[in-house]
Amino acid sequence: MYTYTVSGHSIQLKAPHDLSFLNSFDEVFTVHDDLISGNLCFGVKKNNEKLFLKYAGAQTKNYIGTTENSVQRLINAIPLYDKLKHSALVNLRYHIELKGGILLLFDYIDGLPLGPLPEYKKALKNIPIYYRYIMLDNMFDFINKASHLDLICAGISDKSLLFNISNYSLTLTSINSFVSMPFDNSVARLSGSSLYLPPEAYKDTILGEKVNVYIMGALAMTLLGNRNTNSYEDWESSKELYNTTIKALTNNPQLRHKNPQAFLNEWREGVKNIPDNMIVP
Structure with a gap:
């Protein structure tokens, strides 16, 4: 297991991965690295605004599938967030395709x-x-x-x-x-x-x-x-x-x-x- 530390939070992965995309945010205040979906999820701050970040591409510790599949699921979901736009669904701000994976940034839901x-x-x-x-x-x-x-x-x-x-x-x-x-x-x-x-x-x-x-x-x-x-x-x-x-x-x-x-x-x-x-x- 490989351990990374970001803003004082520990992130455990099965294999090394480039997490430098987190450096573009002022703070990482929450980390979810134990999901079975294959995604890494973060609560981040940018310009004093809370946002929710979802990333696929890393080999997360509790995911038994391939990173290719986890990345593809997120890619497939992107157009659905637009089609299904609704007050009951978290709002997708934008997405970025990175060399090692895909990043989706959402409104932060305080709940x-x-x-x-x-x-x-x-x-x-x-x-x-x-x-x-x-x-x-x-x-x-x-x-x-x-x-x-x-x-x-x-x-x-x-x-x-x-x-x-x-x-x-x-x-x-x-x-x-x-x-x-x-x-x-x-x-x-x-x-x-x-x-x-x-x-x-x-x-x-x-x-x-x-x-x-x-x-x-x-x-x-x-x-x-x-x-x-x-x-x-x-x-x-x-x-x-x-x-x-x-x-x-x-x-x-x-x-x-x-x-x-x-x-x-x-x-x-x-x-x-x-x-x-x-x-x-």
């Missing part, structure tokens, strides 16, 4: 991941339910947009979703693993956390919009219930919205909503039916 630490989940549940409805609606709108562009929102996990307890926002920080549909899961398995992947994602089958419906249901359960149990006893909202969520989480994809638009329509109708005294902050 906490949805998990896995219990204190993160507690902070999430302390957000007034009114704002959690808004956070969900915005993310659902984004997933619906992706679906209209024939994309499956693969790769989503608690760590890739950041929530801010001050402005009550929920932001997706990575779309590197999004794939076009229909997706042949017998050729390459769909990536993502088991909390957000439906049962068919582990089978040799063709995948489509029903996966996105399942992800929407999983998000609703994460923000308003208990994703580990999916039980009504842990649900904080109406029975109507619980039924909508459970339908989206059904193991049989044919029993879920037809598509994300159908889920979103039913969800919004359910929110409208909640008495004001149950949701007003």
Whole structure:
């Protein structure tokens, strides 16, 4: 293992790599070198502004694939950030192709991941339910947009979703693993956390919009219930919205909503039916 030190932070790699691109920033205040994606991620400062940097090309310590593949995934994601531009998605400022890899620079998202630490989940549940409805609606709108562009929102996990307890926002920080549909899961398995992947994602089958419906249901359960149990006893909202969520989480994809638009329509109708005294902050 090769160790580099930048702004007092340690970076461990499997092989030597040129990290001099970091010298163009005033400060590196956060380092994530343990990701399984093959990317190095940094919190950096330039002219006193915080930015988020994602880099592929180095042999990171927990990545089992090739650097060529990690670089190509980032390159493939670049046009998607433009197509999918949305307030629920982190904003890509620009990218630079370097001799040893590819660098993407984003707005910095000041927030906490949805998990896995219990204190993160507690902070999430302390957000007034009114704002959690808004956070969900915005993310659902984004997933619906992706679906209209024939994309499956693969790769989503608690760590890739950041929530801010001050402005009550929920932001997706990575779309590197999004794939076009229909997706042949017998050729390459769909990536993502088991909390957000439906049962068919582990089978040799063709995948489509029903996966996105399942992800929407999983998000609703994460923000308003208990994703580990999916039980009504842990649900904080109406029975109507619980039924909508459970339908989206059904193991049989044919029993879920037809598509994300159908889920979103039913969800919004359910929110409208909640008495004001149950949701007003």
